[in-house]
Amino acid sequence: MKATSKTRTLLVKNIAHLVVDNHRPLRLQGSEMANLEVIDNAYLTVDGDRFSGFGKMTDNMPTESSFDQVIDACGGSIFPSWCDPHTHIVYAGSREAEFVDKIRGLSYAEIARRGGGILNSADHLHELSEDELYRQALRRADEIIRKGTGCVEVKSGYGLNTADELKMLRVIRRLQETTPLKIKATFLGAHAVGRQYTQPEYVDLLINEMIPAVAKEQLADYIDVFCDEGFFTVEETARILEAGARYGLRPKIHAEELAPSGGVAVGVKYNALSVDHLESMDEAGFELLLNSETMPTALPGTSFFLNIPFTPARKMISAGLGVALASDYNPGSTPSGDMKFIVSLACIKMRLLPAEAINAATINAAYALGESQDYGSIAVGKVANFFLTEPISSVEYLPYAYTSPIIKQAFLSGRPYEGLKGLD
Ligand code: NIG
Numbered sequence: 001m002k003a004t005s006k007t008r009t010l011l012v013k014n015i016a017h018l019v020v021d022n023h024r025p026l027r028l029q030g031s032e033m034a035n036l037e038v039i040d041n042a043y044l045t046v047d048g049d050r051f052s053g054f055g056k057m058t059d060n061m062p063t064e065s066s067f068d069q070v071i072d073a074c075g076g077s078i079f080p081s082w083c084d085p086h087t088h089i090v091y092a093g094s095r096e097a098e099f100v101d102k103i104r105g106l107s108y109a110e111i112a113r114r115g116g117g118i119l120n121s122a123d124h125l126h127e128l129s130e131d132e133l134y135r136q137a138l139r140r141a142d143e144i145i146r147k148g149t150g151c152v153e154v155k156s157g158y159g160l161n162t163a164d165e166l167k168m169l170r171v172i173r174r175l176q177e178t179t180p181l182k183i184k185a186t187f188l189g190a191h192a193v194g195r196q197y198t199q200p201e202y203v204d205l206l207i208n209e210m211i212p213a214v215a216k217e218q219l220a221d222y223i224d225v226f227c228d229e230g231f232f233t234v235e236e237t238a239r240i241l242e243a244g245a246r247y248g249l250r251p252k253i254h255a256e257e258l259a260p261s262g263g264v265a266v267g268v269k270y271n272a273l274s275v276d277h278l279e280s281m282d283e284a285g286f287e288l289l290l291n292s293e294t295m296p297t298a299l300p301g302t303s304f305f306l307n308i309p310f311t312p313a314r315k316m317i318s319a320g321l322g323v324a325l326a327s328d329y330n331p332g333s334t335p336s337g338d339m340k341f342i343v344s345l346a347c348i349k350m351r352l353l354p355a356e357a358i359n360a361a362t363i364n365a366a367y368a369l370g371e372s373q374d375y376g377s378i379a380v381g382k383v384a385n386f387f388l389t390e391p392i393s394s395v396e397y398l399p400y401a402y403t404s405p406i407i408k409q410a411f412l413s414g415r416p417y418e419g420l421k422g423l424d
């Protein structure tokens with residue numbers, strides 16, 4: 001792309017390892033996931049908010065004086081920003097008491113059956129003003145940007161009545177307006193049954209009142225259902241997804257976390273963009289996914305925190321499937337949005353190669369957000385979201401050094417991230 005007098009241009013030089021994308025696939029599947037293009041001793045250019053070029057320092061690097069800004073990477077490396085296609089970062093308070101209950105031996109499902117879990121978060125959220133909820137979510141947005149995330153999906157699902165679900169979605173809208181993150185909003189009214197309703201009453205409320213209200217204010221891009229044992233059945237999920245489809249809401253669903261629930265089949269049937277969790281999934285579902293446009297999305301932070309099995313992502317990739325990674329940042333099952341750690345967990349616990357895990361957390365994660373045309377890799381013309389690291393010996397060092405704070409500076413839409421207004 002040619003620089004015009006109107007847009008700001010940036011050159012980053014002396015990049016030891018630059019992860020790039022010359023092919024622009026919308027998603028990677030099977031053996032393709034191990035392909036990661038890396039240029040050593042590289043430069044990168046940005047025009048306005050988009051990448052405009054890259055190459056080896058020794059091959060025709062453009063003259064520095066033709067750029068508005070030149071940044072010396074000083075031997076650091078550059079990766080495309082993480083995309084995080086499954087989070088619940090709008091929530092009230094925290095649930096460390098349940099963390100202790102789990103250490104003492106209660107399972108996630110037992111805590112939920114006793115009225116804790118998601119319902120506990122819904123009680124907190126009900127008490128909080130929209131402004132305070134926004135302020136708490138803004139801190140988490142700042143935290144994930146600093147950890148390298150540039151594009152994120154955020155769900156409702158701690159309201160569990162019409163007014164509080166709308167409150168959550170309005171907070172997500174405010175984050176879309178006030179942060180440099182690219183945010184996609186998902187309506188997850190079907191996260192649990194709100195305390196004041198029976199299960200059938202609540203499903204009817206979702207279909208007849210909540211979905212139309214969300215659509216009227218155009219507050220959501222996607223619709224989600226916690227389709228699992230003890231939450232919503234396959235039949236209820238189908239009814240809810242059909243109602244969402246009438247308003248153009250594509251599914252991204254929670255499936256087969258706690259039990260093999262039939263969630264993959266119902267997700268694929270309704271052309272879900274992604275089916276997420278899959279910790280209890282068996283191989284019968286692979287065939288369904290192979291013939292679909294649905295991205296299986298693994299959330300290894302949840303398996304780590306809840307001490308439950310890890311999603312069979314290695315087997316999925318070996319069977320030819322693409323896999324995406326997400327943090328699931330939420331107060332109950334994963335109080336962390338650190339995608340670098342998620343990538344490390346994918347390598348350590350699910351046996352993904354570093355290249356596979358990085359692709360799963362970038363281009364395939366962007367696909368699971370419906371945004372891989374514009375996000376998820378360093379390709380000419382895509383939005384210039386990337387992060388610069390401290391000097392590291394190789395790309396593989398990133399997941400290897402699984403707690404080292406080596407992400408030095410995030411850049412979103414071509415600009416260095418310097419913090420958000422409104423944080424105390
Ligand atoms: O993705 N599994 C369902 N929902 C969340 C947890 C929500 C919570 O416990 O607050 C998840 O793990």
Ligand code: FE
Nearest residue numbers: 086088254328
């Ligand atoms: Fe979740």
